[in-house]
Amino acid sequence: MKIVADTNIPFVEECFSSAGRVTVIPGRQMSAKTVADADVLLVRSVTKVSERLLAGSKVKFVGTATIGFEHIDIDYLKKNGIGFASAPGSNANSVAEYVVAALLEIGRKYGFDLDGKSIGIVGVGNVGSKVEAKCRALGMVPVLNDPPLHRQTQDGKYRPLEELFGCDFVTLHTPLIFEGQDKTYHLADESFFDSLKNDAIFINTSRGGVVNTGDLKKAIKNRKIKAAVLDVWENEPDIDTELLDMADIGTPHIAGYSYDGKVAGMIMIYKAACEHFDLIPRHDVNAFLPEPAVPQIKLQPGGHSEQEVVRDAVKEVYKIIEDDGKLRSVLSMPLGRRCATFDRLRNEYSTRREFQNTNIVLAAEDAESRGRLLQALRGIGFKVKKPE
Numbered sequence: 001m002k003i004v005a006d007t008n009i010p011f012v013e014e015c016f017s018s019a020g021r022v023t024v025i026p027g028r029q030m031s032a033k034t035v036a037d038a039d040v041l042l043v044r045s046v047t048k049v050s051e052r053l054l055a056g057s058k059v060k061f062v063g064t065a066t067i068g069f070e071h072i073d074i075d076y077l078k079k080n081g082i083g084f085a086s087a088p089g090s091n092a093n094s095v096a097e098y099v100v101a102a103l104l105e106i107g108r109k110y111g112f113d114l115d116g117k118s119i120g121i122v123g124v125g126n127v128g129s130k131v132e133a134k135c136r137a138l139g140m141v142p143v144l145n146d147p148p149l150h151r152q153t154q155d156g157k158y159r160p161l162e163e164l165f166g167c168d169f170v171t172l173h174t175p176l177i178f179e180g181q182d183k184t185y186h187l188a189d190e191s192f193f194d195s196l197k198n199d200a201i202f203i204n205t206s207r208g209g210v211v212n213t214g215d216l217k218k219a220i221k222n223r224k225i226k227a228a229v230l231d232v233w234e235n236e237p238d239i240d241t242e243l244l245d246m247a248d249i250g251t252p253h254i255a256g257y258s259y260d261g262k263v264a265g266m267i268m269i270y271k272a273a274c275e276h277f278d279l280i281p282r283h284d285v286n287a288f289l290p291e292p293a294v295p296q297i298k299l300q301p302g303g304h305s306e307q308e309v310v311r312d313a314v315k316e317v318y319k320i321i322e323d324d325g326k327l328r329s330v331l332s333m334p335l336g337r338r339c340a341t342f343d344r345l346r347n348e349y350s351t352r353r354e355f356q357n358t359n360i361v362l363a364a365e366d367a368e369s370r371g372r373l374l375q376a377l378r379g380i381g382f383k384v385k386k387p388e
Contacts, residue, residue, distance in 0.1 A: 001277070002058075004035050005042035008347050009065045010262050011288045012042060015270050018282045028343065035059060040273055043071070045253075046236075046343075051076050061276050063269030065262070067091055067126060070176045070207065085272030089126035091261030093354055093381070095205050096130035098255035099171060100380050101320040102229045103138065104311040106201055106248060110226065113307055115139035120164030122187070123174035123206065124149060131173060137379020138310070139372070143167055148182055165195040169203065176207035186212040193219035199226040205255040208234040213243055220246045231255040237342035241331055251323040252345040260354045263288050292357035299362055306373045313377060317358055355381035 001020030005012040006027040013022045025034055027046040032053055035041050041062045043049060049062055050073040061083040064072060069086045077084045107114050117140050121128045124146040132142045143164050150158035164170055174184045188204070188211040196202070202225050204211050213234045219225050220243075227248040233239035236253060244250045267285050274281045297316050301309045326345055330338045360382045362370070377384050 001039045002037060003040040003042065004030070004038040006030075006044045006047065006065075008044055009042060009266050010259065012266055015266060015283050015288065016040075016042070016273070019270075019273060019277065019279055026343075026347065032057065042269060045071050047071060049073060049077075054080075054082070061085075061273055063273055065090070065265035065269055067256070067265075068175055068207070083272075083276040085269045085276075087265035087268040090265035090268055091256030091258065092126035092130050093356075094258030094261035094352075095127045095173070095255045096134050097258065097314075097318065097355055097381060098205060098231065098251075098320065099131050099203060100134050100138070101314050101318050102203060102249055103135070103140075103169070104307065104314055105320055106227055106229065107307060108311060109248065113305070115307070116141065117169065118143060118167040119169040119171060120145065120167035122146075122161070122164065122170065122172045124158070125173065127205075128173035131171060134380045137376050138307075139376070140169075162195070166197050167200065168197075169201045170196065171203035172206045172210055174206050174210055176209045184210050186210070186215075188212065188216065190215040190218065193224055196225060198224065201225065201227045201229070203229040205229075205231040208232040208236055208239075213240050217243055217246060237339040239338075239342060241338065244328065245331055249320060249324045250327050251320070252327045252342050254323060254346060254349050257346070257349050257352065258354045259351045260289065260357070290351070292353040293351070294353070294358050296359045296361060299360055301362070301370060301373065306370065306376055309373055310376050310380070313360055313382060314355070314380070317355055318352055356383065358382055360384045 003016050003020045003022045005016065005022055005024050007024040008027060013024060016022050027044055030047050035053060036057045039058055039060050041059050043064050045066045045068065048071050059082060062072065062077060063085045065087050067086065067088050067090060074084065103114055119135050119140050120143045121132055122145045124132060124144045132144065135142050144158050145161050145164050146158050172188065177184045193215055220228060229249040230247045231251045232253050263285055270283065271281050294317050297313055299309060299313060330341050333341060360377055362384065374384055
């Protein structure tokens, strides 16, 4: 069995070699010719899987190591009897940790405490629900919006979008849907931004097309919003560099790129492929996760606030500003190099482990007196223990 896979899926050769011969190709270089004789096609979000790619091929199973599958023509796969699997929830915690790092960095930059700040969360699925939990741990007040979940559950905790407009922060965690009652394409448009409270802070880690780029730039120029954090962009990899220059934090679509999340996504589609072809899986997540680079952090809070201590702990594991700086380097590059650089930053992304892999050690007196600090650190994912 021949397997063609995106080079950006970690350990894909080592894992899938138990099922067949693996050939790896950069996602944007996949073509009808390169996949024609494949039995299995494994992709990430940069590869559009449709009749144009698959017509005439031998492909019997498609897997995407991503939580979303807007890049997959599901109807075509069903019509042609091609098996399919995605990786729902695999990188949800990674994205939520990215949002935490961004919130703490924006708080530092503008000199305010997150405690008591309201945050509107648009889309409360795998990612949004984790963002909600971590924001609560930071003392924030989430306001939730998810029309499909509200219809399904009739739970009053899901509020109309209009109720989020008065929040201090608004963060988007929706799929990209182009039509219907739950359309999200250009959800954040001129009307959306005009409705936000003055000095609101806007975050998008969902899909670039959920935001109208021109309307967001206008909102920033008019100082309608105080700050913008953007991990996703319209027309990737050919992103709007003027918007990047205006953003407070801009990164190359890597919010969900924790190593833990990428390996989990790979294992999910591996097991689905094995099931499809009636094979026995030989690997699990633990076979491919290395030891964390930061297994332990010793904190001495001293006179620092809880938020400062939490931010210091997060920075030990993930420096979001480094990702911002790497993408911002394209601003000084000629046009011809920018797209390639955006893709390179994703394809060569450094190993980022999630907070759960790190133990935080607090001095006994701090652990006893700083209950809120312990709650925040544990609530965003760290393991916390007293010194022995």
